[in-house]
Amino acid sequence: MNTLDAIRNRRSIRKYRKGIDIPMEDIRTMLEAAMLAPSARNCRPWEFTVIRDREKLNRIMDISPYTKMMETASLAIVVCGRPVSKEGQSQDFWQQDCGAAIENLLLAALELGYGTCWCGLYPSEDRYKLMQELIDTDAIPMAVIAVGEADEEPARRGFYDEAKVRFI
Numbered sequence: 001m002n003t004l005d006a007i008r009n010r011r012s013i014r015k016y017r018k019g020i021d022i023p024m025e026d027i028r029t030m031l032e033a034a035m036l037a038p039s040a041r042n043c044r045p046w047e048f049t050v051i052r053d054r055e056k057l058n059r060i061m062d063i064s065p066y067t068k069m070m071e072t073a074s075l076a077i078v079v080c081g082r083p084v085s086k087e088g089q090s091q092d093f094w095q096q097d098c099g100a101a102i103e104n105l106l107l108a109a110l111e112l113g114y115g116t117c118w119c120g121l122y123p124s125e126d127r128y129k130l131m132q133e134l135i136d137t138d139a140i141p142m143a144v145i146a147v148g149e150a151d152e153e154p155a156r157r158g159f160y161d162e163a164k165v166r167f168i
């Protein structure tokens, strides 16, 4: 699949085939793609937690009401960022950096044959703090990504919109 096809074919998937085990090699490839994203000053302010435990996947649905797809997802990847590195360096663009990493992850997953859904946590304080507890981190959980084999074929929602563009 070329890059443009992947961009055009990606959809948020909210229903997955149950009982699908995603091989470690594929998980690593998705994470590698995420970590190949550009980041300001190459700070790479991201951290990733892969959740495969069914009980913890179920708890995600209590943390955010918009994550019901976790019921059928094979796994979830929590993407966290640090506004300040462990060494004390500010990483002011951490949100943009994490966003770029997430999009890379979604596209790599598609190439490997998986569907995904990006579920936002930060800046909702309730949600990201509960997620911090669930995965035991002091980094800021920005989003949780559901991953699995798609069991639905949603129509494309994105589109080119001339009204959003200016040429100067």
Ligand SMILES: Cc1cc2nc3c(=O)[nH]c(=O)nc-3n(C[C@H](O)[C@H](O)[C@H](O)COP(=O)(O)O)c2cc1C
Pocket: 010, 011, 012, 013, 014, 064, 066, 067, 117, 118, 119, 120, 154, 156, 157, 158
């Ligand atoms: C920052 C962000 C947060 C999102 N949060 C959720 C969410 O909590 N639950 C959900 O089902 N979808 C979530 N989405 C997915 C959007 O609803 C989806 O991308 C949008 O409707 C367009 O559909 P598409 O991804 O299939 O093109 C989120 C997307 C982004 C970028």
